[in-house]
Structure formats: C-alpha cells, structure tokens
Amino acid sequence: MIKQLTSSERQGAAVLLGLLAAIGVLMAALGRTGPFGIHGLIVILFALALLFPVLSTFYEPEPDPERLTYYYDDPIKAGIVLTMAWAVFGMFMGVWVAAQLAWPNLAFDAAWSTFGRLRPTHTTGVIFGFGGNALISTSLYVVQRTSRARLAGQLSPWFVLMGYNLFCILAVTGYFMGVTQSKEYAEPEWYADLWLVIVWVSYFILYIRTLARRKEPHIYVANWYYMAFILVVAVLHIVNNIAVPISWGSAKSYTVWAGVQDAMVQWWYGHNAVAFFLTSGFLGMLYYFLPVRAQRPIFSYRLSILSFWGITFFYMWVGSHHLHYTALPHWVQNLGMTFSVMLLVPSWASAGNALLTLNGAWHRVRDDATLRFMMVAAVFYGLSTFEGSFLAIRPVNALSHYTDWTVAHVHAGVLGWVALITFGSIYTLVPSLWKRERMYSPVLVEVHFWLAIAGTLVYVFAMWNSGIIQGLMWRTYTADGTLAYSFVDSLVAMYPYYIARTFGGFLFLLGTLVGCYNIWMTVRAAPATAGRRLDVPEPDGAGMAPSPAE
Amino acid sequence: MAELFHRKIERTAIGFVLAIIAAASVGGIVEIAPLFTIHQTVEDAPDMRLYTPLELAGRDIYVREGCYACHSQMIRTLRDEVERYGPYSLAVESKYDHPMLWGSKRTGPDLARVGDKYSDLWQVAHLTNPRSVVPESNMPSYAFLARTPLQTDDLRLRLAAQRDVGVPYTDDMIRNAAQDAYGQATPDSDYASGVTQRYGEATQVRAFDGVTTELTEMDALVAYLQILGRLTDAAYKHTAAPQKPPEPVK
Ligand code: HEM
Numbered sequence A: 001m002i003k004q005l006t007s008s009e010r011q012g013a014a015v016l017l018g019l020l021a022a023i024g025v026l027m028a029a030l031g032r033t034g035p036f037g038i039h040g041l042i043v044i045l046f047a048l049a050l051l052f053p054v055l056s057t058f059y060e061p062e063p064d065p066e067r068l069t070y071y072y073d074d075p076i077k078a079g080i081v082l083t084m085a086w087a088v089f090g091m092f093m094g095v096w097v098a099a100q101l102a103w104p105n106l107a108f109d110a111a112w113s114t115f116g117r118l119r120p121t122h123t124t125g126v127i128f129g130f131g132g133n134a135l136i137s138t139s140l141y142v143v144q145r146t147s148r149a150r151l152a153g154q155l156s157p158w159f160v161l162m163g164y165n166l167f168c169i170l171a172v173t174g175y176f177m178g179v180t181q182s183k184e185y186a187e188p189e190w191y192a193d194l195w196l197v198i199v200w201v202s203y204f205i206l207y208i209r210t211l212a213r214r215k216e217p218h219i220y221v222a223n224w225y226y227m228a229f230i231l232v233v234a235v236l237h238i239v240n241n242i243a244v245p246i247s248w249g250s251a252k253s254y255t256v257w258a259g260v261q262d263a264m265v266q267w268w269y270g271h272n273a274v275a276f277f278l279t280s281g282f283l284g285m286l287y288y289f290l291p292v293r294a295q296r297p298i299f300s301y302r303l304s305i306l307s308f309w310g311i312t313f314f315y316m317w318v319g320s321h322h323l324h325y326t327a328l329p330h331w332v333q334n335l336g337m338t339f340s341v342m343l344l345v346p347s348w349a350s351a352g353n354a355l356l357t358l359n360g361a362w363h364r365v366r367d368d369a370t371l372r373f374m375m376v377a378a379v380f381y382g383l384s385t386f387e388g389s390f391l392a393i394r395p396v397n398a399l400s401h402y403t404d405w406t407v408a409h410v411h412a413g414v415l416g417w418v419a420l421i422t423f424g425s426i427y428t429l430v431p432s433l434w435k436r437e438r439m440y441s442p443v444l445v446e447v448h449f450w451l452a453i454a455g456t457l458v459y460v461f462a463m464w465n466s467g468i469i470q471g472l473m474w475r476t477y478t479a480d481g482t483l484a485y486s487f488v489d490s491l492v493a494m495y496p497y498y499i500a501r502t503f504g505g506f507l508f509l510l511g512t513l514v515g516c517y518n519i520w521m522t523v524r525a526a527p528a529t530a531g532r533r534l535d536v537p538e539p540d541g542a543g544m545a546p547s548p549a550e
Numbered sequence B: 001m002a003e004l005f006h007r008k009i010e011r012t013a014i015g016f017v018l019a020i021i022a023a024a025s026v027g028g029i030v031e032i033a034p035l036f037t038i039h040q041t042v043e044d045a046p047d048m049r050l051y052t053p054l055e056l057a058g059r060d061i062y063v064r065e066g067c068y069a070c071h072s073q074m075i076r077t078l079r080d081e082v083e084r085y086g087p088y089s090l091a092v093e094s095k096y097d098h099p100m101l102w103g104s105k106r107t108g109p110d111l112a113r114v115g116d117k118y119s120d121l122w123q124v125a126h127l128t129n130p131r132s133v134v135p136e137s138n139m140p141s142y143a144f145l146a147r148t149p150l151q152t153d154d155l156r157l158r159l160a161a162q163r164d165v166g167v168p169y170t171d172d173m174i175r176n177a178a179q180d181a182y183g184q185a186t187p188d189s190d191y192a193s194g195v196t197q198r199y200g201e202a203t204q205v206r207a208f209d210g211v212t213t214e215l216t217e218m219d220a221l222v223a224y225l226q227i228l229g230r231l232t233d234a235a236y237k238h239t240a241a242p243q244k245p246p247e248p249v250k
C-alpha cells in the first residue's frame, strides 16, 4: 500500500507518527487513569500500529517515477475499506440501540452499554465513520479524474485519511466511557475537536492544491459540492465546538454558549451538518458517479448552478426549524420555517437533474443494480427533502417534533439517500480502483439492493406510524377536556413499531454485509488486463471524466 | 448572462471558495448575532439561582449518560404540553446552562419541571430499575450510579471553568466546591450550613440516595433532577394561566 512513498515521505511519515505518539504519551501522563489518559493510550497504539508498516518499508528502494503518470489511488482504496468497516460497526450499533428500545434489558446492566452511551456511537459511526470516509475517498477520486491531475502530494492524503479515522476512534471510544459534550452530532470533546481542525485544514489544502493542478479550465460540478462540504463543515465545527476544558488533563469541557444561544448555535450546526455533510458532499458523489454509470452527461448545467447556490445560501438559515415553539424568539423560528420551505426548490432541482439525466438510460437502470442504487437514492433525496420542508412548517412540527416522525425523516434521508448513493458509488468505484472488469458478483449487488430497499421501507414506515400515533396521543383530549392518554400509554403503543424497526434495520445491515463480501471477493479476483492505460491523468486519456452538459 | 458569469468563477478555485463562504455566512450571522444583542431574548429573573456543586456534578452525569437522548427539557408553548408538563419553558431558565439540554426526542417524558414531582426514594428506585416502578418502561437501569462514589476533587475545576464561560460563581463557591457537595448530601455534617449560606435558603440539603455514609453519583443525579424547573419561579409568573409551583417533597 505505501510502497509508492518516496524515502523522504517515509521519513516524514515516521516523524509525524513519532510526534503523534509523543502527544499520546503526554495525554496519558496528564490524564492518568481517567478517560483522557485512556485516550492517550489509544493515540499511542494508533501511532505505533501505523509506524509498523512505515518502518518495515523504510529502507526499500525509491519508487518507480513512472507512478507519477498515474492517479494516486492507494489511500482511496484504504478509505473504501474503512468506509465499509465503519458501515458494519455503525449499523450494528444502530440495530442494537433499536433493539434496546424494544427490549431494554439488552444493556446487560453495564454502564458502557446503556442506550444513552450507545446511541451516539451509532450516529457518529454511520455519519462520520461511514459517511465521512466515503466522502473523503470519493472526493479524492473525483477531484483527480475531473481535474485529470494526480493528487498534490502522497503523504498528505494519508494524513487526512488516518487523522480523520483517529478522530472517529477517539469519538466512539469516548462515548463508551461517557466522554461527550452532549451536542448532537458534535459529541466529541475538545481535544478530538482540535485534532479534527488540523486534519480538516490539511484536507482543504490538499483539495485546493490538486484543483490547482487541473488540466481542465473549469471546475466540474461535483467539486463545487465537495468544496462546499469541506469549507462549511470547517466553519460549523469550529463555531459550535468552542469550549473551555476544566483542565489540560481532563476530557471534560464546557461550551462557551449557554441556553437559548447555545440552542441556536447547536442547531445552526446540526442542520448544516445535515446540509453540508449529508447532502452537499453526497450530491458531489451523485453528480460524478451517476452520469459516469449511466454514461450520459448531466441533464442541465443551469439546474446544477441554481441548485448549488440555492443549497449553499438557504440551508444556513433553516437551523431554527429544530426549535419551533421553544424559548427561541419567534422571528428566528419564522425565518427558519420560511427558508426551509424555499429550500425545496434547489433540493428538487438536484433530484430532478439526477433523474432527468437518466432519461434515455432507463434500460440500464433496469438491468444494472448499481445504477438503480443511485436512481433510488435520488428519489429518496427528493422525498426526504419534501418531507423536511413539510416538517419545518410550524403547525406540522407541533405534531412531529420530539416524536419518531423525526427519526423516520432522518432515516428516509440517511438510508434511502446517503447510504444508497454511497453503495452505488462504491460499486462503480471498486472495479475501477482495483482495475477489475466488474464487481465479483452482480447477483450479490442485486441482493444487496433489495435488502437495502426492504430494510429502508420497513424502517421508515414503522417510524412514520409510531411517530404520528405518538404525536396524536400526546395531544388527544377527552370529551371533558382532559388529556386522554398518559405518557406511558403512548410508550406502550410504540413497542410493535420498535420491533418492526429493528427488523428493518437488520435487513439493511445484512445487505451491507453482503456488499462487504462482494467487495472483498472483487479485490481478491484477478485484475483485468484491458483498459489499464485509460484511467490516467494525461489530458489525452480522459477516461471516465464526464463533462458538464451545455 | 448569469451563466457566463458563472463560467468565469468556475475557473478560479479561490474565487469559488470565497463565493461559497460569502453565500454561507449570511444566514448564521443574521439569525445568531442578534440573539446576543437583543435584550428581550432572555427574560429577567432576579430570583434565578446557580447550580450547587452537587447539582452541577449531577448535571454532568446526566450529560455523560446521555439522558438527553430520550428526555427533553423544553416545554413548548402548546396547550397539551403545558397541561402535561407545566408552564412552558422560558429562555432565562437555561441561561446558566452550558450546554443547554433542550433535547430533540421524547422517548421518555419531558423533564424540565420534574423537580419536586417525585420523592427522592422514587427517583432512586426508578433509576436503579425503572421497571420496578413503571413496568412498561424502556428506560435503561442505572443501578451502577448508587455503587459509584462521586468524584469531588475536580469539582473546583468544574466550577472555575463554568465561571470562565460566564456563570457567576464566586471565589468562595469555587474554593468550597468539594465540601459543599459533601455537605449538601450529608445534612448532619459540619459542611451542610455552608451550602445554604452560599447558595440560598431554598437549597435542598438531604441524603438524596437515602444513605449518608457515602457520597455517590446517585446523590448527585437525584439532587440535579430535584432542582429541574426550580431554579427560578419566573415561568409561573409569566404564563397567562398561572399555575402554582409544586410543593417541595422529600
Ligand atoms: C442498520 C440500519 C440502522 C438502524 C437500525 C438505525 C437505528 C437507529 C436508532 C434506533 C436510532 C435512535 C432513534 C431514537 O432515539 O429513537 C437512530 C438514530 C439515528 N440514526 Fe440510525 N439506524 C440505522 C442506519 C443509519 C444510517 C446509515 C445513518 C446515517 C448515515 C443513521 C443516522 C442516524 C441519525 C442521524 C440518528 C439520530 C436521529 C435523531 O436524533 O433524530 N442511521 N438510528
């Protein structure tokens, strides 16, 4: 994997890892037996584990200069493997927390396995572990192909990928020990947050430097979205996570924001994590892999522009729809609602653009499960944004807020849109990265597709039902004007749906496992010989790069 | 025209970056900045008191255990919520909350006004095994809290950090944080009087988990639960249909 590093890059890697280990030692010394100290140990182990392959190839001869005429895909391969590993972990945790809501004794009376600690391991595992690794790997793949240029540097992509995964590991292991800021989707504590800032800045620099090498005058649409994702996530992350640690040797910190301002900052962050992590980045994927797979140019360049700027501008206003009827001032709630409704226009512009791109390729959608993953993802993107705009309307939100309806909306988005577009992209990417003709088994792709669809539908329908029932029971009055149901009555009504949701999630997880097996077998298969020189940086060998339609 | 213009920005990465930052900044600035400057955003409540060190420790346990994943602390301005949980929440009630714990999901009921709703004994039994009191419950059991001694040596640091982010703890409060935590859960000890002296007569001083020999995490969490909604009476005065605050229970 790292055979392509030059000897000075190997030295650089060894120095960086040495520094990292030193930071780990410092953390362990300051934090002793507390969670901070344990995280120090984890950092040391992580650095040593990576140091091993670096040192074992340390004195190998310099790599062949011919490598520079190819794209640099080694870190991307590692990224895809990590993506699938986190998918399995995160979704397994999802099934476990879902099961705990139906059968609470599945916490086995331990502290680390209670619902409150496991739930963020699920959300972080899937959003940041699975989603984040998928975004980093595909973005590095796409930026090279659309710029027809090799990545700027060989060490920095590894730093970004491994540094990011260290962040995810610190986050998830922290939750088991009860280390959390309690801010949804921003739970990791101050030191992990600081580390992520460093990683993210390197990511941005790597991306911009690679773009600067492009042989194409124009920056392709997919890169607009990836750039928005990288930039805005940095801003959101920094502002929401400003905190004062109680000491330099403790994991605990307090955010500088308080009460109503904290709520607004948190949901400005929270919804834009949805927007720029779970939407922009994945739209980048859609705008590259869907046209490539369908072998058709994007339907409309204008729609792409409209959608991109609409999303980038409007999304930042909508966070307050998480705080309807709360102590947040009314004017902010109303702004949030208004912009959420307007947001439907750019959202549907992208969903429509994707589906219209498929016009004329419907026979491929029928025959090719990979393309069907992406087609269904675009449909779910359209559905979940429609649902989102609807839920943002104050009287609707009065019913849906705090209930499982939100969870239904979330998983229509993340299963139907985020996970499906990722799987579609991965099935396109894997044969290309490992130079295979196709996936090991198209039948297994088909099986994965149907498991994923079935799982998503069971999950989402169960939660729509439970959410709406819950919301209605809470506000039902008897004839003489008293509340008809106690809270526990509404809880009892949820159990059948909690069981159904667990089953749906299990199907989805099963599909992911099938996907892992298929990818593993593809990697092990013999490389295809034909077409090797097609996918290379030179301007004349454009290979797969699609160009925007006029 | 616009398309031609766009063709131009697409050619410079830095221009594109700046355009993204510009477009993405407006919303946040317009919605967030005024929350700090418009005075009416947070009401006045002269009777608002601070969390004692024990309650703050309890709050940190609430955060650590992720209770917020199932419980909100924000009663909305809707009739059924006010009738179910009490007067709707005011901004001032969480003005010292770093971080706020409004929550976004009610797998369990809202807790904004759960203080004084149940006895300490009920709370301890419920946390130890929720299904022993509410058979239908799916809340996890937190029996380990009663077995875990409360760590008090870093309470001073916690209060100091809270002061750094704007909560008006005095030097005296910070210096005595560990003693006050012990005193609040050990009414017969010498440290008990200091707590009411520093935090007000209304402070609840008692053995929250029923055991005075040891200060446990259960003491801290129950002390915190019993103060929820009781830091100020402002909410009972602001609402159109005033309700009375609950009578303290033991
Ligand atoms: C195997 C499939 C999955 C299962 C069984 C599952 C299950 C769950 C459960 C039980 C919850 C907690 C809901 C609650 O508190 O009532 C949850 C929350 C969540 N999950 Fe999943 N999940 C799955 C896949 C995913 C994926 C792939 C993603 C993202 C890429 C995701 C993102 C989230 C998010 C963002 C939340 C928080 C929702 C909120 O706060 O409203 N899940 N999931």
Ligand code: HEM
Pocket (backbone or CB within 6 Å): A184, A270, A274, A278, A279, A318, A321, A322, A323, A340, A341, A343, A344, A347, A381, A384, A385, A386, A387, A388, A389, A390, A391, A392, A393, A397, A400, A401, A402, A406, A409, A410, A413, A414, A417, A418, B104
């Ligand atoms: C037009 C686009 C969208 C709008 C206007 C929108 C609106 C909303 C609204 C109103 C809520 C409920 C807030 C509450 O009552 O607490 C919500 C929650 C959520 N949405 Fe969306 N949504 C949109 C698209 C999406 C997409 C595409 C995804 C995922 C890929 C997504 C993920 C989420 C998540 C994770 C939450 C739960 C946050 C939490 O409470 O923890 N949304 N959204």
